[in-house]
Amino acid sequence: MTATTTQPTLLRRALSLPQAKIGLTLTTVVVAVAVLGPWVGPWLTGHDTTGFAGKPFQSGGIAGTDGLGRDVLTRFLAGGLTLLVYAVLATALGLVLGALLGMLAGYSGGWLDSLIMRGSDVLLSFPQLVFALLAIAMIGPEGWLLVLVIGITHAPRVARVARQSTVAVKDADFIRAARMYAMPRRRILLREVLPNITGPLMVELGLRLTYSIGYVASLSFLGLGIQPPTADWGLMINENRIALVVEPWGVLLPVLAIAVLTVGTNLITDSLASAAAGTSKSGEPHPAKEASA
Amino acid sequence: MFRLILRRLAISVAVLWLVTLLVFVATLLLPGDPARAILGQQATPERIAALNDQLGLDAPVWQRYLDWLGGVFTGDLGTSAASQGPVTELLGGRIGASLVLLVGAAVISTAGGLALGTWSALRRGRAVDHTVSGLSLVVAALPEFVIGVALIVVLSTTVLPLFPSVTLAPPGEPVWSQPIQLVLPILTLTLVVTPYITRMMRATMSEVLDSGYVEMARLKGLPERVVITRHAVPHAIGPVAQVIAIQLAWLAGGVVVVEFLFRYPGIGQALIDAVNNRDVEVVQAITLLIAGVYIVVNLIADIVGIMTNPKLRAEVAR
Numbered sequence: 096m097t098a099t100t101t102q103p104t105l106l107r108r109a110l111s112l113p114q115a116k117i118g119l120t121l122t123t124v125v126v127a128v129a130v131l132g133p134w135v136g137p138w139l140t141g142h143d144t145t146g147f148a149g150k151p152f153q154s155g156g157i158a159g160t161d162g163l164g165r166d167v168l169t170r171f172l173a174g175g176l177t178l179l180v181y182a183v184l185a186t187a188l189g190l191v192l193g194a195l196l197g198m199l200a201g202y203s204g205g206w207l208d209s210l211i212m213r214g215s216d217v218l219l220s221f222p223q224l225v226f227a228l229l230a231i232a233m234i235g236p237e238g239w240l241l242v243l244v245i246g247i248t249h250a251p252r253v254a255r256v257a258r259q260s261t262v263a264v265k266d267a268d269f270i271r272a273a274r275m276y277a278m279p280r281r282r283i284l285l286r287e288v289l290p291n292i293t294g295p296l297m298v299e300l301g302l303r304l305t306y307s308i309g310y311v312a313s314l315s316f317l318g319l320g321i322q323p324p325t326a327d328w329g330l331m332i333n334e335n336r337i338a339l340v341v342e343p344w345g346v347l348l349p350v351l352a353i354a355v356l357t358v359g360t361n362l363i364t365d366s367l368a369s370a371a372a373g374t375s376k377s378g379e380p381h382p383a384k385e386a387s388a
Numbered sequence: 389m390f391r392l393i394l395r396r397l398a399i400s401v402a403v404l405w406l407v408t409l410l411v412f413v414a415t416l417l418l419p420g421d422p423a424r425a426i427l428g429q430q431a432t433p434e435r436i437a438a439l440n441d442q443l444g445l446d447a448p449v450w451q452r453y454l455d456w457l458g459g460v461f462t463g464d465l466g467t468s469a470a471s472q473g474p475v476t477e478l479l480g481g482r483i484g485a486s487l488v489l490l491v492g493a494a495v496i497s498t499a500g501g502l503a504l505g506t507w508s509a510l511r512r513g514r515a516v517d518h519t520v521s522g523l524s525l526v527v528a529a530l531p532e533f534v535i536g537v538a539l540i541v542v543l544s545t546t547v548l549p550l551f552p553s554v555t556l557a558p559p560g561e562p563v564w565s566q567p568i569q570l571v572l573p574i575l576t577l578t579l580v581v582t583p584y585i586t587r588m589m590r591a592t593m594s595e596v597l598d599s600g601y602v603e604m605a606r607l608k609g610l611p612e613r614v615v616i617t618r619h620a621v622p623h624a625i626g627p628v629a630q631v632i633a634i635q636l637a638w639l640a641g642g643v644v645v646v647e648f649l650f651r652y653p654g655i656g657q658a659l660i661d662a663v664n665n666r667d668v669e670v671v672q673a674i675t676l677l678i679a680g681v682y683i684v685v686n687l688i689a690d691i692v693g694i695m696t697n698p699k700l701r702a703e704v705a706r
Contacts, residue, residue: 114525213402213403216399216403217403217406217407217410220403220404220407220679220682220683220686221407221641221675221678221679221682222637222638222640222641222642222644222678222682223641224641224642224644224645225641225644225659225675225678225679226675228644228659228660228663228671228675229411229414229671229675230414230417231663232414232662232663232666232668232671233414233415233417233668233671234417305529308531309530309531310531312531312533312534313531313532313533313645316533316645316648316649317644317645317648317660318660318664319660319663319664329533332533332537336537336540339540339541339545340545343541346537346541347541350534350537350538350541353531353534354529354530354534354538357529357530357531357534358526358529358530360529361525361526361528361529362525362529365525
């Protein structure tokens with residue numbers, strides 16, 4: 096198998112599975128709402144996200160107003176973009192960092208391998224959310240810190256997968272050939288090893304994206320992520336849950352959006368895992384939550 | 389095998405030590421001067437120096453680390469800046485409350501996951517199997533606060549107002565004096581981890597059911613019930629035990645969000661309060677505690693793995 100044929104067939108195999116189609120549809124719908132919402136919202140409702148649209152808990156409009164008299168629908172439409180951007184950035188950071196460290200550890204072996212993997216063990220001994228809370232307690236709920244901390248805690252989990260896959264291919268003939276013509280290690284890793292471990296890495300991408308969305312939303316829900324008065328789904332759920340009976344939309348809309356989004360990305364991940372495992376049946380286990388710990 | 393286990397134990401101790409280092413170093417990131425923060429802008433340099441001396445802040449970093457670590461070992465976790473009381477006192481009752489949630493969720497999700505996984509494997513390819521697999525895939529994707537809020541919407545407010553959504557323990561009385569308020573927090577945690585156990589059990593059980601010894605047991609005319617309980621399940625549980633332990637370790641972190649959501653008076657909520665108040669010593673104590681639980685449960689998982697699966701022996705030794 097060479098690099099040019101592996102990736103398209105894996106993707107195509109994954110996308111032909113039913114759960115991939117459902118997952119892709121769900122994800123696309125929520126992403127469209129999140130990306131277009133901030134512009135469509137004010138135009139649709141005539142309100143902005145922080146301004147007062149009426150008295151508290153007014154039921155006019157489509158979803159009424161929240162406890163501060165702000166229009167719930169406008170805030171819902173505006174509230175997904177930051178979450179999505181943070182989650183994507185954190186996933187990208189974790190994937191790149193983890194893949195590089197894992198490949199380096201697996202390919203080099205020896206003390207470098209031990210150093211990287213023991214370092215990962217330390218990070219792996221905190222639940223990700225607790226590690227994020229430790230950092231936020233010291234520095235404060237900054238956006239860059241959320242991305243950094245979630246990305247860094249993803250890295251050792253990705254690194255384990257990357258390392259294992261690298262060890263499996265590092266003595267293949269084409270890599271021994273590359274070593275023989277003294278190709279530098281950096282080039283071997285990026286040109287020879289990386290294209291051959293894209294399968295497991297794509298599964299990791301999906302898995303980490305699902306978790307990133309959950310972590311960013313959870314931290315905002317805890318009041319320690321995205322800060323008011325920004326409209327954000329996680330934060331909205333916390334702000335409006337006291338008034339659940341009076342004005343349910345302020346909680347239901349963001350809860351539904353987050354649920355549909357994470358279910359969507361998880362279905363895509365499952366299809367990738369099934370395709371990578373060479374089976375098409377659903378229900379095969381893909382890496383369990385924190386399975387690498 | 390004992391050497392392997394000892395080695396794994398040594399690694400855990402080393403990791404735990406590195407964790408204490410990390411938790412301590414994190415406090416050095418705190419911006420500003422703690423003494424000035426306590427005394428305010430008008431404080432004279434003499435008073436700041438005196439307070440630094442009293443707090444031990446003028447000692448070198450390594451000495452402060454050793455003092456703190458010594459305190460951890462002797463059960464002195466420092467003073468809470470918010471409550472002005474000892475951290476141990478603050479955490480004492482809360483640890484028990486959190487344990488109730490953890491143990492409750494652990495027992496229910498383990499039993500439920502094993503049963504669902506087995507049932508699903510026995511009816512492979514049928515409607516039950518597809519429903520269980522599909523549902524577990526969906527629930528596994530949801531963040532715990534989404535599950536919790538959904539449960540509140542359905543079981544506490546609108547459709548069936550059965551259970552309280554907020555824990556209101558009278559002061560001085562343990563939370564379990566009113567078991568009904570434990571239902572939703574435990575149910576949330578259970579739903580978070582059960583899908584993983586179910587999926588793993590289904591996969592292992594399917595494999596075991598296709599094996600020669602199960603076929604043999606059937607061929608010699610044993611009743612199906614005996615085939616399942618005596619021959620199939622014991623072989624499937626070994627590999628699943630590790631996944632269960634990993635999920636239980638994960639609960640130690642998941643409890644934070646769930647306690648905040650239900651205003652449950654455990655260590656998770658104390659952690660959120662401490663982060664909000666920048667109550668450093670409480671944050672240190674709780675993160676260390678959670679990391680400790682996490683490391684110990686993972687250690688047990690690996691030891692179970694070593695003892696039940698000969699193939700794992702080489703891998704864990706690495």
